[in-house]
Amino acid sequence: MTVxxxxxxxxxxxxxxxxxxxxxxxxxxxxxxxPLIALAVLWQVPDGPALTIAFLGTELVPVQGxxxxxxxxxxxxxxxxxxGLFAMGQKRxxxxxxxxxxxxxxxxxxxxxxxxxxxVFWEVMAVASGLVIWSAGTKxxxxxxxxxxxxxxxxxxxxxxxxxxxxxxTGSLAFVAMQPESVATWLILxxxxxxxxxxxxxxxxxxAYPETxxxxxxxxxxxxxxxxxxxxxxxxxxxxxxxxxxLYMIFYGIIYALLENDMRRILAYSIINQVxxxxxxxxxxxxxxxxxxxxxxxAHIIYKALLLMSAGSVLHMTGKRKCTDLGGLFQSMPLTATxxxxxxxxxxxxxLTSGFIxxxxxxxxxxxxxxxxxxxxxxxxxxxxFLHAGIKFPWFVFFQKDSGLRPPDPxxxxxLAMLFFAVLCIGLGVFPGPLYKLLPFAVEFVPYTVPHVxxxxxxxxxxxxxxxxxxxxxxRTLTISLDTDWVYRxxxxxxxxxxxxxxxxxYLGFRQAAVRxxxxxxxxxxxxxxxxxxxxxxxxxxxxxxxxxxVLAVVLALFFF
Amino acid sequence: MNDDKNxxxxxxxxxxxxxxxxxxxxxAAITVGDLGAHGYTGFVIDGSFAFYSWFGLAxxxxxxxxxxxxxxxxxxxxxxxxx
Numbered sequence: 001m002t003v004x005x006x007x008x009x010x011x012x013x014x015x016x017x018x019x020x021x022x023x024x025x026x027x028x029x030x031x032x033x034x035p036l037i038a039l040a041v042l043w044q045v046p047d048g049p050a051l052t053i054a055f056l057g058t059e060l061v062p063v064q065g066x067x068x069x070x071x072x073x074x075x076x077x078x079x080x081x082x083x084g085l086f087a088m089g090q091k092r093x094x095x096x097x098x099x100x101x102x103x104x105x106x107x108x109x110x111x112x113x114x115x116x117x118x119x120v121f122w123e124v125m126a127v128a129s130g131l132v133i134w135s136a137g138t139k140x141x142x143x144x145x146x147x148x149x150x151x152x153x154x155x156x157x158x159x160x161x162x163x164x165x166x167x168x169x170t171g172s173l174a175f176v177a178m179q180p181e182s183v184a185t186w187l188i189l190x191x192x193x194x195x196x197x198x199x200x201x202x203x204x205x206x207x208a209y210p211e212t213x214x215x216x217x218x219x220x221x222x223x224x225x226x227x228x229x230x231x232x233x234x235x236x237x238x239x240x241x242x243x244x245x246x247l248y249m250i251f252y253g254i255i256y257a258l259l260e261n262d263m264r265r266i267l268a269y270s271i272i273n274q275v276x277x278x279x280x281x282x283x284x285x286x287x288x289x290x291x292x293x294x295x296x297x298x299a300h301i302i303y304k305a306l307l308l309m310s311a312g313s314v315l316h317m318t319g320k321r322k323c324t325d326l327g328g329l330f331q332s333m334p335l336t337a338t339x340x341x342x343x344x345x346x347x348x349x350x351x352l353t354s355g356f357i358x359x360x361x362x363x364x365x366x367x368x369x370x371x372x373x374x375x376x377x378x379x380x381x382x383x384x385x386f387l388h389a390g391i392k393f394p395w396f397v398f399f400q401k402d403s404g405l406r407p408p409d410p411x412x413x414x415x416l417a418m419l420f421f422a423v424l425c426i427g428l429g430v431f432p433g434p435l436y437k438l439l440p441f442a443v444e445f446v447p448y449t450v451p452h453v454x455x456x457x458x459x460x461x462x463x464x465x466x467x468x469x470x471x472x473x474x475x476r477t478l479t480i481s482l483d484t485d486w487v488y489r490x491x492x493x494x495x496x497x498x499x500x501x502x503x504x505x506x507y508l509g510f511r512q513a514a515v516r517x518x519x520x521x522x523x524x525x526x527x528x529x530x531x532x533x534x535x536x537x538x539x540x541x542x543x544x545x546x547x548x549x550x551v552l553a554v555v556l557a558l559f560f561f
Numbered sequence: 562m563n564d565d566k567n568x569x570x571x572x573x574x575x576x577x578x579x580x581x582x583x584x585x586x587x588x589a590a591i592t593v594g595d596l597g598a599h600g601y602t603g604f605v606i607d608g609s610f611a612f613y614s615w616f617g618l619a620x621x622x623x624x625x626x627x628x629x630x631x632x633x634x635x636x637x638x639x640x641x642x643x644x
Contacts, residue, residue: 254624372604379620383616384621387621387625399572458591458617461588462588463617
């Protein structure tokens with residue numbers, strides 16, 4: 001076994017289990033070193049299968065070098081590194097171990113060449129990410145983690161059923177491009193889409209992620225949805241149905257984020273919105289669109305983590321997460337505010353930030369393919385992103401009103417993690433070249449043309465104007481918005497409660513009535529045929545003659561008429 | 562406006578008024594800039610004057626109003642699920 005055949009994800013998973021044995025500086029060093037070692041190993045993996053294992057008569061490929069796998073694996077490990085730096089002060093070992101196992105499994109999915117390996121790490125991701133939520137230690141987090149696991153294990157079951165069907169159909173476990181045209185491939189697609197946050201189950205994401213600790217959501221924002229984007233890119237590029245799923249997700253994210261009061265839930269909705277852009281790109285399926293989706297995933301992981309680090313810092317220092325409780329924090333947390341604003345500008349695709357050089361490719365692809373409806377909706381949505389995340393998040397958290405809170409900026413390692421990602425956001429925006437080189441296809445896209453920059457600035461600045469003009473309509477209220485999870489959180493609960501409270505009485509009543517009726521029936525039969533009954537008696541001859549006479553009289557009467 | 566002096570510069574009334582003026586000028590400039598920097602167009606109305614300005618503003622207003630309308634049906638007190 002050479003270095004190139006060591007699964008890079010496994011380094012993170014096995015290494016994470018050592019974390020509880022370490023303390024202090026050693027623990028910090030292990031946290032930072034693991035992703036870097038894994039990254040070094042990942043870049044040693046040559047193109048094509050690097051590790052194969054014979055298993056039950058088939059061949060598994062746990063490590064396979066591909067352009068796309070390398071791109072996603074790289075950004076996952078950069079993310080794990082920055083997340084580890086940010087979470088260094090996190091005292092709960094459970095969270096960090098779970099987060100690293102989770103990250104390692106996500107990396108493993110990107111390196112896998114067969115469906116069974118993907119399924120295994122898919123499930124490990126579900127359990128590990130559930131543990132990250134759980135480890136926040138509150139009752140709300142416990143319950144949210146349970147709901148989260150239910151959804152993801154359901155997705156896993158669908159995926160497994162799909163894979164089983166796929167193997168029967170094709171006789172192969174290899175993970176290659178497919179089309180949703182049989183039950184099996186549809187099940188695989190649905191399994192992937194559950195993790196992407198697609199409808200109708202989108203609500204698992206804003207339900208569960210904001211319940212994590214200040215550092216937990218930084219990890220969660222990166223891996224589950226973007227692993228789904230990766231497998232969709234490999235498996236279902238060009239499947240048109242994804243355009244519609246994606247467009248729905250884009251506007252779902254915007255509309256719900258506009259209604260939301262919890263700062264981290266606003267950012268959770270905007271994850272679905274951003275993944276929607278990627279899913280649309282995958283659905284369009286041209287080289288430009290796929291490059292756009294892949295680079296947008298890369299850029300998104302970084303600016304979204306930056307936004308959540310900023311929000312996590314606020315939560316860590318104030319203990320508050322509702323916009324109605326926050327405001328005016330720029331005075332005492334200038335660095336956190338600045339980093340948050342850089343993340344907000346990046347997600348809005350402002351020129352000179354990472355979003356600008358990635359998202360534009362998806363719109364351009366829609367334009368090139370003459371998909372007018374998609375192009376207009378994507379353009380409107382780009383304005384909407386600035387509205388719901390680009391301005392709304394920093395405005396309500398750092399400006400708005402003076403909440404009277406004066407917390408300082410967070411500890412040094414958290415500031416450093418934010419600085420690292422802020423530099424990357426701007427660095428990628430100014431020098432997109434290195435990222436473009438990692439993309440699956442040659443990039444023939446020039447982001448910085450005068451019309452493109454001017455048009456984007458027009459779009460964004462005027463949506464900014466709309467925000468401030470409509471500010472009275474955006475007044476935050478102490479509310480949540482109902483979503484499809486109402487079905488299993490409220491309707492299901494009510495049905496279960498009804499069964500428990502009314503069901504017993506109903507059952508007893510039914511049972512009593514049934515027993516009574518059966519008793520009556522037996523009594524009737526006994527009266528008619530029992531030893532004392534009419535049929536059991538001997539009849540007098542006179543009675544018999546009387547009966548025959550009566551019958552003859554009836555026959556005569558009938559004959560007469 | 563004595564208490565205004567105690568506030569940070571950024572949130573004083575004068576500053577906010579100034580920001581509105583500067584913002585307005587920037588918006589006007591970038592819209593006029595449309596004349597000199599017209600990109601490729603393909604879908605009829607995206608070639609209209611200052612398309613991105615009015616389309617951005619209009620779609621944002623539409624989204625906010627739609628969200629507001631939807632909120633009337635979907636909003637619940639934030640302890641709705643705690644009971």
